Amino acid sequence: MSSLPLAVQDLSEQRMASEREKTTKNQVPESRCSGPCFPGSRKMFGSSFHKCCYDCVICPEGEISNASDSENCIKCPHEEWANAKKDRCVPKLVEFLSYTADKIAAACTSLSILCCLLTGIIFGIFVCYQDTPIVKANNRNLSYVLLASIMLSFLCVFLFLGRPLDVTCMLRVTSFGVIFSVAVSSLLAKSIMVCIAFKATKPGSSWKRWMGAKLPNCLMCVCSSIQVIICITWLSISPPFQDKDIHSYQEKIIIQCNEGSVIGFYSVLGYMGFLAAVSFITAFFVRTLPDSFNEAKYITFSMLVFCSVWIAMIPAYLSTRGKYMVAVEIFAIIASSSGLLCCIFFPKCYLILFRPDLNTKTGLLGNRIK
Structure with a gap:
């Protein structure tokens, strides 16, 4: 009576392994040496690993990238500035000696x-x-x-x-x-x-x-x-x-x-x-x-x-x-x-x-x- 549960467990593990093998065969394998560049950064080619690889660098001050894997950063207009994440431009703060705020x-x-x-x-x-x-x-x-x-x-x-x-x-x-x-x-x-x-x-x-x-x-x-x-x-x-x-x-x-x-x-x-x-x-x-x-x-x-x-x-x-x-x-x-x-x-x-x-x-x- 004690050997029956062990047999059922082995059969279940074999079925799961077979399903994982089928799933792996149906997927297209990735071939890339660099990860994706998220918004706020851009690609910089010429990595020390391989010439086809690239590094992700943060956009400089006043520039943004609002899409993944951007190759260039976009400069904000004169009256706007990049936010902390560098993914969008926001209006600059306006400063003068205000009656109410200062x-x-x-x-x-x-x-x-x-x-x-x-x-x-x-x-x-x-x-x-x-x-x-x-x-x-x-x-x-x-x-x-x-x-x-x-x-x-x-x-x-x-x-x-x-x-x-x-x-x-x-x-x-x-x-x-x-x-x-x-x-x-x-x-x-x-x-x-x-x-x-x-x-x-x-x-x-x-x-x-x-x-x-x-x-x-x-x-x-x-x-x-x-x-x-x-x-x-x-x-x-x-x-x-x-x-x-x-x-x-x-x-x-x-x-x-x-x-x-x-x-x-x-x-x-x-x-x-x-x-x-x-x-x-x-x-x-x-x-x-x-x-x-x-x-x-x-x-x-x-x-x-x-x-x-x-x-x-x-x-x-x-x-x-x-x-x-x-x-x-x-x-x-x-x-x-x-x-x-x-x-x-x-x-x-x-x-x-x-x-x-x-x-x-x-x-x-x-x-x-x-």
């Missing part, structure tokens, strides 16, 4: 709004105390122009945020170039008026005829008009426009502003730097004159901060790309405007609000403001 933009927006509100508060303080000696000293109209320029400089930060357009590209550099030229021109006029006021105190001085609001207003208008002419010429010849940088990074496209005429771009910045340098030198030489509430020492320090910020910005600007380059520009605008606001107006606001006893003619004519 924390840097949110921080710049908040800081700009805060500084703009602070400037508005200081403007209101000066209007409320416009008849006091501190506000009248060194031409209060120039102070109003300077405060308005600083407020506009904070607001022009929003031109640098969001996706660049042809209109915003044209307004970016020209707007803050003109605004800063007006601000620095007003500081230059203040410094010159300090010098004239000191010379006019001498008996029989001919400088008294230059006292008044006409000279500083004319000086400010002339210096600002030169910058306006430079900007109009730049916009007429070769204005800035929206551009796509597809070469700096392989996997993304940078939406940026092309300056158009490089000469026009650097002319605007160069003239602004020239005005800042002249204002700094003028204020430096008149900072020790014994005039009542001599603003020149505050102007000197503010111009030192202004020039330091923009000089430090140059290497940072040239070494960055994309949204970080725009962030550097925004930081320079906010930092330089804040330097002007703090150095020029904070000391005055302190005297107006916390030392009203010094906000008198007697206090101003004292030996030193405490």
